[in-house]
Amino acid sequence: xxxxxxxxxxxxxxxxxxxxxxxxxxxxxxxxxxxxxxxxxxxxxxxxxxxxxxxxxxxxxxxxxxxxxxxxxxxxxxxxxxxxxxxxxxxxxxxxxxxxxxxxxxxxxxxxxxxxxxxxxxxxxxxxxxxxxxxxxxxxxxxxxxxxxxxxxxxxxxxxxxxxxxxxxxxxxxxxxxxxxxxxxxxxxxxxxxxxxxxxxxxxxxxxxxxxxxxxxxxxxxxxxxxxxxxxxxxxxxxxxxxxxxxxxxxxxxxxxxxxxxxxxxxxxxxxxxxxxxxxxxxxxxxxxxxxxxxxxxxxxxxxxxxxxxxxxxxxxxxxxxxxxxxxxxxxxxxxxxxxxxxxxxxxxxxxxxxxxxxxxxxxxxxxxxxxxxxxxxxxxxxxxxxxxxxxxxxxxxxxxxxx
Numbered sequence: 001x002x003x004x005x006x007x008x009x010x011x012x013x014x015x016x017x018x019x020x021x022x023x024x025x026x027x028x029x030x031x032x033x034x035x036x037x038x039x040x041x042x043x044x045x046x047x048x049x050x051x052x053x054x055x056x057x058x059x060x061x062x063x064x065x066x067x068x069x070x071x072x073x074x075x076x077x078x079x080x081x082x083x084x085x086x087x088x089x090x091x092x093x094x095x096x097x098x099x100x101x102x103x104x105x106x107x108x109x110x111x112x113x114x115x116x117x118x119x120x121x122x123x124x125x126x127x128x129x130x131x132x133x134x135x136x137x138x139x140x141x142x143x144x145x146x147x148x149x150x151x152x153x154x155x156x157x158x159x160x161x162x163x164x165x166x167x168x169x170x171x172x173x174x175x176x177x178x179x180x181x182x183x184x185x186x187x188x189x190x191x192x193x194x195x196x197x198x199x200x201x202x203x204x205x206x207x208x209x210x211x212x213x214x215x216x217x218x219x220x221x222x223x224x225x226x227x228x229x230x231x232x233x234x235x236x237x238x239x240x241x242x243x244x245x246x247x248x249x250x251x252x253x254x255x256x257x258x259x260x261x262x263x264x265x266x267x268x269x270x271x272x273x274x275x276x277x278x279x280x281x282x283x284x285x286x287x288x289x290x291x292x293x294x295x296x297x298x299x300x301x302x303x304x305x306x307x308x309x310x311x312x313x314x315x316x317x318x319x320x321x322x323x324x325x326x327x328x329x330x331x332x333x334x335x336x337x338x339x340x341x342x343x344x345x346x347x348x349x350x351x352x353x354x355x356x357x358x359x360x361x362x363x364x365x366x367x368x369x370x371x372x373x374x375x376x377x378x379x380x381x382x383x384x385x386x387x388x389x390x391x392x393x394x395x396x397x398x399x400x401x402x403x404x
Contacts, residue, residue: 004067007047012043013404022050036058036380070241070277070278071362075358076359076366081204084212086301087296094132096132100129107129111125111182113150113152131187171201192321220285224284228281231266233276234263240276306338330347356368359391378391
């Protein structure tokens with residue numbers, strides 16, 4: 001399904017000429033070879049006021065970006081998996097303070113890295129177990145192998161977990177492997193980006209008694225009408241965007257090694273980064289959240305998820321460890337599946353307090369501003385997402401277009 005403008009910019013409180021700056025600004029990213037193409041949606045009160053596409057979804061094949069282009073969400077999958085977990089929480093199936101070892105016994109006796117090398121690491125016991133809220137907030141101590149900043153992520157790579165999971169392993173085996181590796185820090189004492197949401201997806205499977213893709217499809221995608229959101233597509237799917245990386249001269253290069261994963265049904269569906277979707281489908285997900293659950297989740301659940309859950313209510317940059325630095329986290333906390341803006345001033349990028357957001361490895365981004373009743377989705381195809389300052393530029397251009 002394609003996405004079309006539903007309301008004139010002026011009726012939604014935007015200056016149409018200022019919104020046009022968005023298209024001109026990001027068109028330059030394509031014209032000078034940095035991006036192959038992109039798609040943008042800006043909505044107010046759940047109605048799309050600006051929708052645009054530019055460039056190619058597959059430059060080599062000459063296929064332009066179209067309104068129904070399929071994009072790799074990567075970590076924009078995480079909020080969907082977090083919503084899946086909270087649907088079970090609303091049913092009383094677990095408490096946020098429950099140790100995950102009650103359902104995943106391999107995580108009962110975890111160890112924490114203390115010192116040493118990847119060949120001879122020295123570990124200590126955990127002071128307290130990993131709890132459900134640790135997974136939702138990335139305070140579990142689990143990490144990513146591709147971060148390349150610690151002995152622990154080196155151990156992940158050694159175990160076969162870098163940008164992808166170990167070939168042939170299902171989600172249960174993947175989680176058993178994670179449990180054998182030491183944690184980066186004691187649970188609840190720091191913030192570290194990692195496989196927490198993948199483990200959360202496994203928790204959803206065990207608690208719900210069905211595979212994660214089936215639960216997400218029946219409880220989230222189908223009720224919201226997200227019919228183009230899936231875990232893989234056919235190899236000949238013409239709507240699928242290609243994947244790129246920056247070349248040595250700044251121009252993009254095709255990245256088929258990682259891009260071809262979209263055409264293979266995953267044996268271990270990654271709750272932290274496995275979904276493929278369209279702008280129209282993700283707009284439905286954002287609108288549901290903007291409308292405080294819209295019947296899928298309870299309003300107070302959405303309100304609870306989008307508060308800062310970091311210990312002591314501090315900014316994320318004070319607790320961050322592990323080397324994840326795609327954007328500044330000054331004035332930003334973390335909720336149950338989203339980063340949450342506490343104060344926009346320290347980061348020098350405007351947004352409203354209470355805005356919640358995240359992005360994906362291919363430079364995609366979304367945010368929801370409940371104060372301005374605003375949702376924004378940006379979809380593209382360049383790995384890594386730290387290559388260009390797309391996200392802060394989006395914010396300054398969009399907020400400066402608001403007139404009411």
